[in-house]
Amino acid sequence: MKVLCCLDGTNIEHISDAVKRMLPANQLTLGLIYVIDSGPHGELERQRERFLRAPSLNPRRNEQMQNAENSVAQDILEEGTRSLPGAERMQRIGRPEREIVNYALEWRADLIVICPRSPVGGSPTLGPKSVGHVARFVLDHAPCPVLLARPITREKPPAPK
């Protein structure tokens, strides 16, 4: 079974816990994907246009930004393989939600493991806002089953009517 694990730099523990607890260790082919979000580059381009400048950043600055992004991506995937040894590593650039779905299709994933949203940030663990836009898009568009690795919570679910 090919399992694609979606990393964001803060969820390695949750993802590896979910994989180890819920999936049989034998006959598993694991893949780790980390997507460098291209959104901030878009923001910077829009910002430049507002100040009546050409949208593209100066090449030196652009290279600096890309180096920082690549180095962090490599570190995250490295940490991922330490938690889930033998996993294939994949780094992509673009809108995370779209890249995950596209890569799952390309890699012929049988299952996608994703956290509902970044564990840091204090967002609610239950309720309508507990699933972030990336996980929601993946749930809506994934070409295979999706395992939503929700952290165990002591919060009470809504009372029955």
Next chain:
Amino acid sequence: MFLFFPLPALASTLLIACIAIFTLAGIMMRPFKLDEARIALAGAGLLLIAGLINPLDALTTLLQDWNIFFFFLGMMTLSSLVDAAGLFDWLAAQAARLSGGSTRRLFFNVFILGSLISMVLSNDATALILTPIVYTLVTRLRLPALPFLFACTFIADTASFLLPVSNPINIIVLTTFKLDLWTFLRLLSIPSLVVISINMLVFFILYRNKLRGKFDIKLLTTATEAFRYPVYFRYTCGVLLCVVIAYIAASAAQFPLSIVALAGVALLLIGALRWKQATVREVGKHVSWSIFGFIAGMFILVRAVENTHLTALFGQLLLSLSGGNSFGAVMIGTAGASLGTNLINNVPMAVVLTSALQSAQHAAVTTRLGFIAATIFGSDLGPNLTTVGSLATVVWLLILRRRNIEVSGLDYFKVGIIVTPVMLAAGALTIWLLLR
């Protein structure tokens, strides 16, 4: 054409008004993704070809405003030369080091750094140079990028009326209305401090959860990595310090600030060429030449409208709406300027309002000062309302969102719509209190 076959006054007024409205609408909507400069120049060109403005009048208008053109040139070049020395990278690294690994303190330091850069090198430098540096820094530190990007974007405008040089809009207004430095500081720097505090407070509340925790300070680059050539770096720091002192002295003496900026550029350029840190061609690439076309087009357009006395009527309308008192002047001026900057852009809005307010010269001193301060305040801070540029962009982003396309530009809009009205109200109230 109509120079040789003069039109009746009413017809010429109507034609000029139509061309001005179409040009402003073009700048607002940007059809076929045309840049604003081409649209403004097309409008001005049409007026000249049709003979609706005398070419000599147009030329005189442009020559009279030389300080504005040279200030834009000086400001852009100065920032790019300071950037070449690695000063911005070094300052950002220092801000992170001083935070001692606390994400919240780093966020606070980014606000302070953004305010200082805006104050000395204008809002362009913060928004366009500091933002990518801060993004690189927080990516390396594995911190959430969005709050820091928002902080840079917002503080660029929020801190852009601490000094006359903090925003080129200030120069546009101050070229016509000569405010002495003390009056500027009294009426605008104190409100600026008020709105900076509000901005920081609201952002700390909005992002309190994302800013929890600590980061690993070892992930930071060393101080020497930030700059490539230490001698040029130290030279740049020295020149910049002199430029800041000269800016303040020139503002106090009402000496043209563009000359100070260009003198700083000349000194930095000599250093950059001497230590081979930048070439004239490289520096030239950082200048947005289309801005000059945009401003020139706008000046000619507004001059033609001025000749029809429509801007004077607009000024009179503003004056009557304000009730002729300082409270009304500040509120109407702030609301008009901030809404206008989001409809078109703050440069044309400042030019139009400056022209309109010339007809309010006979009003009471506090009313006149209220209008001038509110024009600067609204035009400088107003863009934070939408931040993505103009309402046209916001509408486009909303359409994309409706098509289920994730658009992070809308996040800017949501934050702007929460924080900016509060800042505008508090700042305007402070200006009014200071006028009394």
